Amino acid sequence: MPGIVIVGVQWGDEGKGKATDLLGERTDWVVKFNGGNNAGHTVVIGGEKYALHLLPSGILSPGVNAVIGNGVVIDLEVLFQELDALGARGIDTSKLRVSANAHVITHYHRTLDKVTERFLGKRQIGTTGRGIGPAYADKINRVGIRVQDLFDESILRQKVEAALDQKNHLLVKIFNRRAISADEIVEDLLSYADRVRPMVCDTGLLLNDALDRGEVVVFEGGQATMLDVDHGTYPFVTSSSATAGGAATGSGVGPNRLDRIVGIVKAYTTRVGAGPFPTELFDEKGEWLRKTGFEYGTTTGRLRRTGWYDAPITRYATRVNGITDLVMTKLDVLTGLDEIPVCVAYDVDGTRFEEVPVNQTDFHHAKPIYETFPGWSEDITGVRRFEDLPQTAQDYVLALEEMSNTRISVIGVGPARDAVIVRHDLVD
Ligand code: IMP
Numbered sequence: 001m002p003g004i005v006i007v008g009v010q011w012g013d014e015g016k017g018k019a020t021d022l023l024g025e026r027t028d029w030v031v032k033f034n035g036g037n038n039a040g041h042t043v044v045i046g047g048e049k050y051a052l053h054l055l056p057s058g059i060l061s062p063g064v065n066a067v068i069g070n071g072v073v074i075d076l077e078v079l080f081q082e083l084d085a086l087g088a089r090g091i092d093t094s095k096l097r098v099s100a101n102a103h104v105i106t107h108y109h110r111t112l113d114k115v116t117e118r119f120l121g122k123r124q125i126g127t128t129g130r131g132i133g134p135a136y137a138d139k140i141n142r143v144g145i146r147v148q149d150l151f152d153e154s155i156l157r158q159k160v161e162a163a164l165d166q167k168n169h170l171l172v173k174i175f176n177r178r179a180i181s182a183d184e185i186v187e188d189l190l191s192y193a194d195r196v197r198p199m200v201c202d203t204g205l206l207l208n209d210a211l212d213r214g215e216v217v218v219f220e221g222g223q224a225t226m227l228d229v230d231h232g233t234y235p236f237v238t239s240s241s242a243t244a245g246g247a248a249t250g251s252g253v254g255p256n257r258l259d260r261i262v263g264i265v266k267a268y269t270t271r272v273g274a275g276p277f278p279t280e281l282f283d284e285k286g287e288w289l290r291k292t293g294f295e296y297g298t299t300t301g302r303l304r305r306t307g308w309y310d311a312p313i314t315r316y317a318t319r320v321n322g323i324t325d326l327v328m329t330k331l332d333v334l335t336g337l338d339e340i341p342v343c344v345a346y347d348v349d350g351t352r353f354e355e356v357p358v359n360q361t362d363f364h365h366a367k368p369i370y371e372t373f374p375g376w377s378e379d380i381t382g383v384r385r386f387e388d389l390p391q392t393a394q395d396y397v398l399a400l401e402e403m404s405n406t407r408i409s410v411i412g413v414g415p416a417r418d419a420v421i422v423r424h425d426l427v428d
Contacts, residue, residue: 071250
């Protein structure tokens with residue numbers, strides 16, 4: 001079972017880094033296939049906390065080959081900041097490989113991200129402001145800059161000039177900002193060329209060869225299903241393919257090489273940024289979830305919106321991704337609640353919807369229909385076998401498993417690396 005995809009089920013921040021880390025010792029390769037430094041993984045190893053935004057979390061496991069695939073947009077300044085920070089803490093990052101076809105995020109992408117959001121006013125997406133959307137827009141508009149362009153100055157200059165042509169009109173005439181000079185951008189990008197060059201290769205070839213040898217390749221998705229540009233709550237989404245299909249296009253392997261699709265789902269729900277969120281709580285329970293689960297954005301420090309578990313969303317994610325296994329994280333956060341509501345369906349203006357409505361307006365109007373489960377008060381952070389969980393915690397997990405149409409193979413019971421209950425091996 002060498003090709004394993006990890007995707008978020010909800011709106012991100014499900015704790016995917018922990019799942020990648022769990023596979024760590026048996027992983028030969030870990031690939032980031034979408035997104036950029038809008039992501040945020042927090043991994044705790046030996047009491048030390050690592051917050052990564054751009055690098056795949058597998059980079060923290062010794063012996064793992066980390067790859068940034070063609071589907072990623074790379075802010076080179078952030079790449080080297082993260083590498084330097086890990087180097088300073090004694091982490092060896094020399095095995096990192098970067099796709100020659102990945103696009104780069106430049107100064108003008110970051111600027112456009114921020115001014116466009118401001119321009120949208122109350123229709124804001126609530127982006128991370130890292131230039132992700134504008135970089136992907138350039139890619140699709142065929143005016144993007146790829147990593148390989150850094151190695152040919154004359155091509156680079158032509159491409160930067162072409163990319164800036166329309167943008168400077170926009171910046172000056174619409175957004176009232178100063179024009180950005182091509183020289184400034186070219187100089188900045190070239191300053192990274194020598195350092196990035198040894199990392200750059202045909203990563204698709206590298207990964208196909210690894211799979212041919214039977215090595216274990218983990219495809220680590222950034223963001224999550226409900227933030228996917230095609231399948232998420234558009235337009236309140238990120239600009240990349242965060243679902244399992246994106247693992248193939250974003251890394252250059254065929255879909256038939258993806259053997260296992262692991263969905264990461266929190267035992268409750270959170271969301272950063274704007275957009276519909278049917279189970280969102282606006283009361284003290286929501287605040288309690290935020291505090292207890294430490295739900296503050298890793299990337300922007302924004303408060304995460306919090307709410308109860310939404311079973312139709314997990315069913316939807318299972319279908320869209322072809323999820324074979326779920327990893328349920330943060331079950332311990334629910335400890336201490338007398339009862340735990342779970343959304344089992346929606347009420348949309350008097351009509352019951354069992355599944356996520358296809359129509360955006362319906363989803364905006366969806367009111368959760370809850371079923372309530374008894375809680376537990378025992379500390380579960382030390383539990384390592386499912387049958388040792390309090391009966392009500394077992395019942396909660398089993399009920400969610402049935403509603404999700406997929407087995408819950410791993411349960412996270414605490415922030416530490418080993419705080420997991422493994423019911424089914426993810427690599428067999
Ligand atoms: P962008 O990815 O910066 O364009 O932001 C688009 C939307 O995706 C916003 O609502 C962000 O808050 C959200 N988003 C992007 N990356 C993450 C993530 O890693 N976790 C949670 N939300 C994210």
